[in-house]
Amino acid sequence: MIGNHPYRLEVALHDVIMAGDGWNITLPENPGARPIVQTVTENDEKCPVFGPAFLQKALNVVSDRAVRVRGEISTDWPRRSTKPDHDGVVRHPLWGGESDAWFCLHCSGKLTGIQLAQNLWHCPGCGASPLDIFDTAFWCDDEAKSLQPVKTEGAVDGDKPDFGVVDDRPKLELNGEKITLLIRSALLDDATNISEKLGALQAEITVDDENDVWISLEEDLWPQDKEPVQALIVAAKLGLEVELESTWSTIPFHWPGLGELTSSTSEYTQMMLDAYAQCDSLPNSKT
Template sequence: MKPTYLLKKLKELSKRYARAQQIPLHEARDFVAGRLGFPHWNDVTKAHRTGWTPTQTQLSSIESLLIDTLPGNEAGRPEHGAYIEASMLEEDVQHGRLDGHEYDISVSLGDVHMCGTGWHLHVPEAPNRAPRLEIAKQIEQEAPVYDAQFQQQALKIALKHAEQVRAGIASDWPRRSTKPNKEGVVRHPISGAESNKWYCLHCDSSTTGKQIAKSLWHCPSCDASPLAIHENAGWLEDGDSGTKPLADIGIQGRPGLVVDVADTRLQLELDPEKITLLIRSALVEDASNASERLGALFADINVHDDNDVWITFDEDLWPEHKEPVSALAVAALLGIGVEQELCLRDLPFAWPGLGEHTLSTVEYTEMMLNAYANQRAGKSVE
């Protein structure tokens, strides 16, 4: 390996470490120099000019900085955009054990999800949003996550994972996106626009370049994603009240853990739409030919405030004395009453009786089309 390549490798690793940790490049290079046994980075370059080269062991120790900082093995992937492309889809689920209890941890669109039996810990990508722990109430006495110490241990693991995700994203972005210049100007990581003041499309707040870079381009006010952050508020019209500047304070870090205890079992909430769907499906099941099937689909089903049902059939499509047995059985299971009536309505097709001779919609359609085609000009339709 050429000596110049090894020095370039050190420079590349220190640059990616600076982006991942969102610190000045000179601090990252001095830190790397310290790991190599030099007081400052300048001493590294001086030693290199006199023939010194890092050993493979030293290079591996520097690479371990990134391995510990970034998700997966990002240290060996210097291509721009490598982490962001990989993180657009959910990563492979990792498995672990905490105090003897198994858990899974994964990343989806920048959010960290840590799950065990009866609990789910969610750490959002936005560094200003609180992590949230959801616990199933139905296993209240069994879930280990009810223990405060277990919660803190799980949170520590999830936050570490979230910091790795954040470092991976920052390492892919241009340096100016996470490090403002002396005038506070930063570069948008997606659009490439540069400004020292930024506006949120969601909440109309304005932030400084330092604020938006510190919050990883999520709105410090409403946590909107980088896609909602713009260098001007062109969407505001003359009559609007304008943007709301945020206090010029640094991002204080994530809020504390929010714990939600709830019954997570699926519950059926009946509403008119769901009741209508079930009753109509049962009516179709009750139909014994194509005409009655059309009658089931054409019927008016009205759900009252008390969830009782009123069904209005067309008398040309549904026999007068035919009981909708399946629909009544479904209503009984749901605990609701059913009222029925017949009426005459404007039908979509002529000759509704044609459908009484077949179960096939295809055959009924063919008979209906032939009947229409056989009509002569001036002949009345009976």
């Protein structure tokens, strides 16, 4: 807690994140990156990060944790990755190659081994991670002669945070999977017996690129003359067009008419077992 303001401190993919009520501070893995301060409102007096004293204390906490995280990263790497030799040669922490000259795939900048060792193998020009650093510019046609050196002094001042406002209100993002879930749930609302419930569960529901819905119902499980009223209501609320069709396919159990006699799954199961027993076709019992 800083003052009267509680917070959570966590590490995600080597980024250090401090989060409180309506605000968070992220310090990226890249040592040259600025801290990122995000709030849900702009310059709200109730938000503590707009107070210089609180912000500085919070940044100190985040920075101390980041030092530990970066130390753990470098400990896992080969020593030569963070300690150049007298010629400035370093070893790539992921690929293992050694060189005193390196190239950034992201910005096509030319880097020295010393620059990378000092910046935890992030490009000081664009911030690219070690995944984008190579000892040859294989994407360049002129053997890297046209690539310009990255100037370390042009890096950003990591002490000054970047502020941003984020909208944390919940947003409804409908996709095919979510629409299918709602339509199938509505079909179950429409079902009045076990056959229809099985029909709802077995229904093939297709959502096209424009989020219109095609529902295929098994004719042995769902009556052809029964309209899925609740499913149509749900679709209308979502602004979706619905196409219905009856299909014929292999149903899970024989005698679908049994399911029309009850709305209880346990009762249906017993009737089904009795029917199979009369045909002497029950599965072998476990012993």
